[in-house]
Amino acid sequence: MQTDKKTLFSAAQPSGLVTLGNYLGAIKNWVALQDEYNCIYSIADLHCLTVRREPKELRAKSLELLALYIACGVDPEKSCLFLQSHVPAHAELTWILNTLTYPGELSRMTQFKDKSLKHADNVNMGLMDYPVLMAADILLYGAEVVPIGVDQKQHLEITRDLAIRFNNRYSETFVVPEPIIPKVGAKIMSLQDPAHKMSKSDPNENSYIAILDDEDTVIRKFKRAVTDSDNSIAFSDDKPGISNLLTIYSAITGETIAAAEERFAGKGYGEFKIAVGEVVASALAPIRKRTAELLSDKAYLDEIMKKGAEQASYFANKTLSKVYRKVGLYSPERKK
Numbered sequence: 001m002q003t004d005k006k007t008l009f010s011a012a013q014p015s016g017l018v019t020l021g022n023y024l025g026a027i028k029n030w031v032a033l034q035d036e037y038n039c040i041y042s043i044a045d046l047h048c049l050t051v052r053r054e055p056k057e058l059r060a061k062s063l064e065l066l067a068l069y070i071a072c073g074v075d076p077e078k079s080c081l082f083l084q085s086h087v088p089a090h091a092e093l094t095w096i097l098n099t100l101t102y103p104g105e106l107s108r109m110t111q112f113k114d115k116s117l118k119h120a121d122n123v124n125m126g127l128m129d130y131p132v133l134m135a136a137d138i139l140l141y142g143a144e145v146v147p148i149g150v151d152q153k154q155h156l157e158i159t160r161d162l163a164i165r166f167n168n169r170y171s172e173t174f175v176v177p178e179p180i181i182p183k184v185g186a187k188i189m190s191l192q193d194p195a196h197k198m199s200k201s202d203p204n205e206n207s208y209i210a211i212l213d214d215e216d217t218v219i220r221k222f223k224r225a226v227t228d229s230d231n232s233i234a235f236s237d238d239k240p241g242i243s244n245l246l247t248i249y250s251a252i253t254g255e256t257i258a259a260a261e262e263r264f265a266g267k268g269y270g271e272f273k274i275a276v277g278e279v280v281a282s283a284l285a286p287i288r289k290r291t292a293e294l295l296s297d298k299a300y301l302d303e304i305m306k307k308g309a310e311q312a313s314y315f316a317n318k319t320l321s322k323v324y325r326k327v328g329l330y331s332p333e334r335k336k
C-alpha cells in the first residue's frame with residue numbers, strides 16, 4: 001500500500017448476489033481509481049449480520065466477494081483487500097462513535113426505515129447502528145474519498161457529521177470524507193420496476209442482473225426488461241425503463257448517453273434490449289470465469305485477506321490509539 005497518495009475507502013456487503021448495480025455504481029469505479037489513490041476495499045461482513053444470515057452461507061459469500069473484487073479488476077498488489085471482521089478496530093471505534101451518536105438521527109436513516117419494514121421481525125440494534133459502523137470503517141483510515149452509489153450517500157453524510165462532531169469535541173482527529181458518485185450508473189434501477197433501484201434482495205429474479213449470471217440468463221433478463229409505451233430510444237424522466245437501459249449501456253461501454261441515443265435512433269425496443277444484453281453479457285463473462293478460477297484456489301484468497309488485514313490493522317490501530325488517548329482512556333504505555 002502506497003502512502004504518498006490520498007486514501008480511498010469503500011466496501012460492499014457479502015450478502016448474497018452481487019448485482020450489475022453494485023458493479024456499475026461502485027466496483028467498476030473502484031478499479032478505475034486504483035492508480036490515483038491509496039485504495040482500501042473491505043468486505044463488510046459485520047454489516048451483514050444486521051439481518052439474519054445462514055452462517056455457512058455468509059462465510060462462503062465472503063470468500064466469493066473477495067474473488068469477485070479481484071475478478072472485476074481490483075488488484076491486490078495495488079489495493080488493500082480485507083474482511084472487516086479481521087480488523088477488530090472497526091467494532092472498537094464504532095463503540096466510541098456510538099457515544100457521540102443520537103438515536104433520533106439513526107432512526108431517520110432511509111435504509112434503516114426500509115430495512116425495518118422488510119425485516120419487521122428482526123429490527124435489532126445493529127440494523128440501527130449500521131451507519132456508525134460504516135463511519136468507523138471510513139474514519140479509521142483517514143479516507144479522503146469514498147466511492148459509492150447514490151443509496152449510500154446518506155450514510156456518508158452521517159460519517160461526515162460524526163467526524164466533525166468528534167473533531168469539535170476532542171480536537172482535530174478525523175479527516176472529513178467526500179463521496180465519489182459516478183456520473184452514469186450511480187443508481188441502476190430494477191429491470192422490472194424502474195421506479196425502484198436494482199437490488200439483490202428483490203424476490204423477482206428478472207429484476208436484477210447478478211454479476212455471475214451466465215450469458216443466456218443476462219440476455220433473457222434484458223429481453224424481459226420493462227420499457228415504456230412509445231417506441232423512441234431517448235433518455236427522459238418520463239421514460240424510466242428506456243433511460244435505465246441507456247444508462248446501463250453507457251456505463252458498460254463508456255459511450256455517452258447522447259451517443260447511445262444516436263446509435264439506436266429509429267431502432268425498435270426489441271433490438272435495443274438485445275444490444276444492451278449483449279454488451280453486459282460480454283463484459284460479465286470474463287469476470288464470471290475469473291471468479292470461478294480464483295475460488296478454486298482458496299489458499300491464494302486466504303493469503304490475500306490475511307495480508308490485507310495486517311496492512312489495514314496497522315493504520316486502523318494507529319487511529320484507534322489516537323482516539324482512545326483523545327477521549328481519555330488510560331494506557332500504561334503512554335506518558336500522559
Ligand code: TYM
Pocket residue numbers: 009010011012013014021022023024025026027044047133134137138146147148149150151152185186187188189197198199
Ligand atoms: P452494498 O453492499 O449494498 O453495495 C455496494 C455498493 O454498490 C452500490 N449499489 C448500487 N449502485 C448503483 N445502483 C444500484 N442499484 C446499487 N445498489 C448498490 C452501493 O451504493 C455501494 O456503493 N453499506 C455499504 C457497504 C459499506 C461501505 C462502508 C461502503 C460498509 N462500510 C464504508 C462505503 C464505505 C453497503 O451495504 O453496500
